[in-house]
Structures are given as structure tokens and as C-alpha cells.
Amino acid sequence: MDTPERAKIAGTPLSKFEDSPIYNFINNLSPIQPVKSIDSVPIAHTHQPLNFASLSSIFSSPHDNPPRETRFLTRHPFTDYFKQENFSDNVGESSLCPEVSDAGRPSGFTSSSQENCTMTCSLNEATVDPPDECPALPSTFPQSTQYYSGSPDHNVEPCLGIKMDLKLDVGHTPVEFHFVQNGVERRKVLFAMEDGVQENLPLELNKDKGVGCVWESLIPDDGQSLLIFDSSTESEAHKGVSEKAVDNDGHSIVSLLSNCTENADHLQKTKPDISHGPCVHNVNQDPSQNCSKVFEKEDETDHATKMLSDMCHDQVDSHQQRGMRRRCLVFEVASVSKRNMYSDSKLNPLTSLSFKGKSVCDTKNLKPEIRESLYALPGIGLHLNALATTSKDRMVNMETLASEKQIISIPCSVGSLTSTTAGRNSLRKSSAVEKDLCPSGSEVDLQIVSDDAPKDATPNICEELSQGSPKKKRRKSGNGGESDGCKRCNCKKSKCLKLYCECFAAGVYCSEPCSCQGCFNKPIHEETVLATRRQIESRNPLAFAPKVIRTSESGLEMGDDDKKTPASARHKRGCNCKKSNCLKKYCECYQGGVGCSIGCRCEGCKNLFGRKDGFLPRFEELEQAEKEANACEKENESLGDDQQNTSIQIDEHHSSGHILPITPYQSCRLSVELPFSSIASSTTSTKLSIGRSPALYGSHMLRKCEMVLPSPKLENNVSTVVEDDTPAILRPTVSPTTTGIRIASPNQKRVSPPHGGVGLSPPSRKGCRKLILRSIPSFPPLGSDVSTEHPVNYSNSSFGSSTVI
């Protein structure tokens, strides 16, 4: 919708809605008193108008994109209404769900109510089909909206918001609610959805709707089909549910997931009669029961995650996949809603978004500080250190995605992000809650725009997204335990409370994949962790800063030495290699894919990325050296051959055949406050998001694609952020990507990026394809309309700028 419209909506007082027929209708329908949940609007409650009361913030979110909105069809009165409500601060954006065919919605409630209304509501963008269309069936809906997940069109917008599609067909049509919490979760869903869509429903996608309508395409025209899961794979409970759902009038579609979610939420608390809800009725009781059973069995917090992971893994049947995807979405929602419901203030959707530096889905692993910061800055999730870490798996994933030509926005938030707003501390969630969240996903704004549907990626993503997934445990592979993409520590004596511990250093809690002993880096010992962290920071404010900060900018703007700020103290100091010749991972510079700088005290430096003496090896030399040095890694790389096929693309601008190493110094052009150091001081604006976090994505990506150097975000973001609340990512400051990466030596002597960079990249980089990392708009503090200020142009974003190789 147009900006004016949005504004209009935003400004629409709740009262208007109250006056609207729909509002009245809904009120009448629901015998249940509206539940007020601030953080989220649980699907279960969606049927009640009041539930949306807190959505206003969502709508106000800066994320709204005018462009996108234009797509939106008609605005439904409800939209306004919803906006009025405070959904939660967290709501970043919502993408509209175009009216998909009725069945299309992942979650749908069928209401027996007599009126027919189709309402689609995206919290952020709230798109609603006006009541006019009420009788309108899905088919009638004009165009679907694009989802962020990867639709090309969406690139522009960062999405961290809660996305909610509310579709009401009172009468025969089911009422469907799509609720995507935001950020990570949403992305997860999107990934899953897209993935499924692309794989399974390519035709559908392309048919009528065009690129943007992936989601919609996912949804079968036949609403029923949507709900039907592959019985073979589905659990009994689900089966029963779906069947029942179908049974209801043939046209009523019930979203099992929604129900489950709803049920889950309600079960523990109130156990409301779902059937009562205006929107939910037919299907629901049994399914709900089933669902409830399921949920009861498992820990609430973990359940959603597990389910998600399981679903992700099962992708045999397209049909199944659809179901799976939807379920994932739903579950996710469910988990969210649960959290919201139960943890109330504790859970902030945004929080869930935060990325863990290393593990993709370990929200629980996030350290308290980070969590806080995350809450404060939704967009920022990646710990800088995470960037440094290399994980092949992730690489693979990332690469895969990249290869797909997807645009991945990986906003990295520094582990110890400083919360922009101290006030948001309240948002901090309990660790338990966080567990459910998928940090990586969340924070990382991982938007994949795939030109080619990335099919491969899906699994990976799913895996990452789902902590529970079995694959997770692959963790230690030959490379040292990164197989999962999540590199985990193996500390024995440090109790994981020292920088020796990668997890600790990355600002994440140790998790299952870790092999640490006597670990204190766990939520249980949060206080200890924090105290230790503070201590370390007091000693060295930069201790938690990323080892290597690379900025596309830095590369681009070589001239400004002054501005360069060392990303981390460590790097400031530079490496101190004696025997590795800076050709092994022992060397942080090498590991980070940057050249050594003057600050390095290394001996016999042969850093392929650039020597402190300014020497740049020829491409051939580099290649050979790399081969020699990294033979091992190559082996590992095999895994991603397909994915890695894409050669690293270095910006031609820079490619003169030589790689410009980015030394830490170089990269740090911007005087940036290290985010980490500021952990304790939440008040400071956060700083960085280097990669977004997900650390998973970002970090690995970066690592593997070292040449690219996304870390720029850090700088960019940081600088920006500091200045104003606008997420750095969103800011136009950098123009990076387009230009390509330039690596400048600290002295700026080095220049010439390698051409393909292919051979040069450190082992980790090999697989790197050209990734367009977009800095995910960290969602700026609610209320500020980023879109206007910074139209989210991923391509321009710092990340995006950095071309990933």
C-alpha cells in the first residue's frame, strides 16, 4: 500500500474498527473474551479482535515498504484495527499474504459463522481484503503479496516483523491466520515455505502469481489439500487432525497447526474451548486434542523446535512438504505464541530473531547480554566473532543459498550487542523461552532470493533452523566440529568462561554440540557468565569484538585510514604467528581471510591475503600456496562441490588479479564502538551487526567467503547505529556490494583483489559463491520508519555490498 495509506492505517484509531461491520461480526462470533497478549497474537486468539490490540507498533514499524505495500490489494478495515493494537514491539514487518486460495493458508481456521469475510492481515503491512470481498473466495483475491522470504521483490525489505495473515471467511470459508512472529522465525518459515514451494510447486508459483507469490503458490487452490498431510509420514495425531479438518464441509479448511498452536497455548493456561472461537470451530476439537497431547508430552519450549526440525527433515513428498512447511510455520508460531502467552513480557519476538554467533538455532545459547541486545535490536544478531569462525556446513548452506543466487541478508549482530534501548531489557526472555527461538534465524535476516529455487538449501536451512534436528549433532566433523555449521567448543578447563572458549567468545551459550567439560557457559549460570564477561571486557573492551572485521566499505574506501578502527583488540594487535607463516588457521588473520597488517608481529608472514609488508602474492602464487596449505580443507570442501561450483566472484572492479587482503585495520575504517565491549552497557547503541547472526549464516558465510567480507556491516552498521537509532544496516552508508570488495592493507598499500579470488580464498572460502549478503535491516527501533529513511535496499546494504564470494 502506499505510504499514505499506511500512514493512514497506522493512524486509524481503533474505534474505527470497532465500528466496522467486521469488527462487530467478530465480536459477536466469539463468545470467548478476548485475551490480551501483548507480545504476540497467538493464532488461537486471532479470532478475537481484541487480541490484535497490540498490533499498532507493528504497523508503525519502519519496515513497511512502500513498494511492497503497493502490491497489497485492498486494505481491510481490520488492518487498521490491527495496527492499532500493540501487537508487540517486536513486530517488524509483516508481509502480506495475498489472498491465496482459501486452502492456501498454512493455518486456517474454519469458522462456521455465517458471514463470509476474507480478511488478510499482515501486521506490518497489514493487508486485508476488505469486507467487500467477503464472499470472495480465495480465487477472487487479486494478487498475492510477496513474502519476504525470498521473493525477489522483497529484497528491499528487511523483515523482522511479525507477519500475520489473517484471513477470515466467515461462513464457509475458513478463517486463516498466518502469524509469523518475525525475523528469524519468519525467515525460517519463509525458507521452508519457499523451499517447498519452489521444489514442489514451481508451477503454481509461476503460474499466476509471479515471483512474489511464492507462498501463495504454496498453497494449493484446494484448501483442503493444504491441510492434508501426507498420512504416511504424518503422525497419527496430525493425521487425525487433518482428516477431520477436511471432513468438515469440504470447504472448511482447518489448519492443524494453527489449532495445535492454539491448543498448545490454551491448554496450559486456560484450555479454552477452541470450538467456541468464531474462527475455529469445526475441526478443532479433535485436532486440538491431539495437538494438545503432543504438546503436553514435550517440553513446551522445545516442542516447536523439534517439530520444526522434524518437519524440515521430512521432505519426501511435495504434499508432505507443504504440510511440513506449514506446520513449521505454525509450530513456530505456536511456540511463539506460547511464549508470548506465558512468558508475557519475557518473550520478545525480536529476541527470537537474534542469531547465535555460532549455532544457527540456538537461541538458548545466546548469552544474556546478547539476548538483551537482541531484544533491543532485532536486526542485529550476529556476533562478530562468529564471523571468524568457519564452519563448512554453514558454508555449504550458505553457499548453497548463494549459489541459488539467493540474496541472503545476514545481519550480524555482535555478540554483545548493546541494546539501543535500555528500556527494552524488559523484553528479555527467560532462557527457556529463548530456547525455542531460533536465534540464528531470527536475527539473521536471511533473505534468500532465489532465482533458482534453492532446493538444496532447504534442508540445510531447516536443519539449522531446527535445533533438535539430528543432524545437529554432526557437529564435529573432520574440521573440528563445525560440521553443523555450528562450531562448538571443547573446553575442559576454562569452564567455557574464557575467551578460549569459542562459544563464550562468540557470546553464545554452550549447547548440545559442545563437548566442553565443567561448562559454566550456560543459561543456568547466566550470572556467572555475565560477570565473567564483564570482567573480561573490563580488561579488554574489545575482547569480544570480532577477530577480524572486514568491511566492504573499508575495501572500497581505502583512502580513509583515519577512520579505520580495529575491529578487535586482538586484531589490533595483529597476529603473532611464528611457525604457521600465517598460512594456517592458527593465524587469525588468515583464518579471517584478511591480510596481515603492520600491527601483526608475525614472523615469516606469507599470508595469502596480504602480508604486513604489503606484499601481495600473485594470484598464481596464492593459489598454489593455498593449495598446499589447505589441502586438508579442500577435502572437506568436497561436500559442497555442487554448491561451491560457483566461483567466488570478486568484484571485478577490484579484481586486478590480486587479492586485496583486508587487514583488520583496514576493515576498521569506521571508528566503531565495539559492540561487545558494550555488552554490559546496554544503553549504548548497539553496535553492530556484523553479520547477522545468525552467526550461523553470517559467520560461516563470511568465513567461507572471506573474500567477501561482509563484516562490513559491522562497521557500517555500527557507525550508523551509533549515530542514530536507525539500524546501521538499513543505512545507506555503505555502498558496498555493488562495488565489490576491496581489500586494503592497513596501510592501504595492498590493493588488487584477486580475480576470481577463487584460489585465494582460505580454505573456508572455497565454497563461497557469490553471495549477496544484505545486511538485514536490523529492525530499527520500533516506531522509526526505516523504510522511508532507508529504503531497504539490500543490495546497498553493507552486507549486500560486500560481495560474497
Add this chain to the structure above:
DNA sequence: GAGTTTGAAACT
């Protein structure tokens, strides 16, 4: 998987 090497982190 165990042992060695390495260099950062921590300590003095």
C-alpha cells in the same frame, strides 16, 4: 581418536 603443534588468552 589420540597426540602434537600452535598461538591466543590469561596470568604474573
Add this chain to the structure above:
DNA sequence: CAGTTTCAAACTC
């Protein structure tokens, strides 16, 4: 700040 020790990752076998 420099030297030493501790530590865990990286690496090798």
C-alpha cells in the same frame, strides 16, 4: 609492558 603459563583449536598421524 614483557615474559611465562595455560588453554583449546588446529593440525597430524
